Amino acid sequence: MNNASSQSTIPIRKISATVYTIPTDAPESDGTLAWDATTLVLVQIDAGGQTGIGYGYADTATAALIRDKLAPLLLTHDALATNACWHGMIAAIRNLGRPGICSMAVSAVDTALWDLKAKLLNVPLAALLGIARPAVPVYGSGGFTSYSIDRLQQQLQGWVQDGMRRVKMKIGRDSAGDMWRVHAARDAIGNAAELFVDANGAYARKQALAFAQDFYDEGVTWFEEPVSSDDLDGLHLLRDRAPPAMAITAGEYGYDLPYFRRMLEAQAVDVLQADATRCGGITGFLGVAALCEAFNVPLSSHCAPSLHLPLCCAARPAIHLEYFHDHARIERMLFDGVIDPVDGLLTPDRSRPGLGLEFKKQDAQCYMA
16 A cells, blocks of 8 residues: 555655756857856655655755745645645745746745655656646757857757757847858758747847748748747737748746736737746646646747656647756756657656656765755
């Protein structure tokens, strides 16, 4: 008999939050930001003889908020009552501000609670959530503006040779050179694979509209954040006037459901993006999926591929997930159980409960902040 079936409640015994800062394998930048390291905040929750893990790519302050505010709130609460725990955390951060660090803290804890719940029930998380598809298509994501043309081509071409049918590159830092970089990317991957571009909000409206047609002529089918994701009118303009076969996308900076609802009501995107490490964890991501279904808009996940794999297997509107170079590399470094794409698909290991991940504490020790 498993732990969960023998008890009506399973009290949470311990919650910890630790921080790890991992240097990138090369300088990285997009249209509006540059970085040379990535910080991972890890949450571990103990109950019923099991340990659930959750994580997010956030600032060190996120861990302090978890330790000081959320952990004391949840201790002794029922580990199986994920909705009650989520509502309690949302209420606790009312005066601290929902978007940003607070929502990322809730997200990491919520993910750990779901992983713990699945482990207590001894089922894979995808099965607990209800599998809609056995595997999820991925798109290789990188192509940073800091890359040389040679490295850009090598990375994107490598993904296509490995079986990925879609790859994404960054644009927007040097608008004068963007068309040359896109042309070089298309030359490297050939005509069979889809090419996505992400401006991270670097363009003005009319500039983005002009680029949309030029990019389409190079076979670009996905134009992410052509303008700021806060410019819903601008996104709507691009969605209306960009080539019909080009998807206008945004949503990665959403921290709560009203944000996503406003974007959908504004008819601002062809595909909505959501990040479970920001939007309230697994509970929040499922809420975004429900909104997408209500508005008949497809869903794609942002970054953190190992975390999003079971969610996109379960979320009915999900069409693919982002296999982000930096995060895929870190997850392989710090976790056992990470799945590699095969022929452009990620398939969860149903023999492992929860997220299917185990933290490699010894390997991570040198990165502890």
